[in-house]
Amino acid sequence: MTRKNFRADTGVADVIDFAARARCRSEARGLDPLAVAVTMLAETGSAPAWTDYSTDGWDDAA
Numbered sequence: 001m002t003r004k005n006f007r008a009d010t011g012v013a014d015v016i017d018f019a020a021r022a023r024c025r026s027e028a029r030g031l032d033p034l035a036v037a038v039t040m041l042a043e044t045g046s047a048p049a050w051t052d053y054s055t056d057g058w059d060d061a062a
Helices: 012-028 033-044
Strands: none
């Protein structure tokens, strides 16, 4: 797997990239969502927050 050559002063891009790769690896193994969350917590030190976002200002599609 190639590494993105993206420089971020805060290092946030690397953390997001690592978390995304960890989640993709777990999902590719066929783990259920709870197992994916536990694996990501163990690998990255933070729990995924799939619903931790604001929809303020977004129009509903339906």
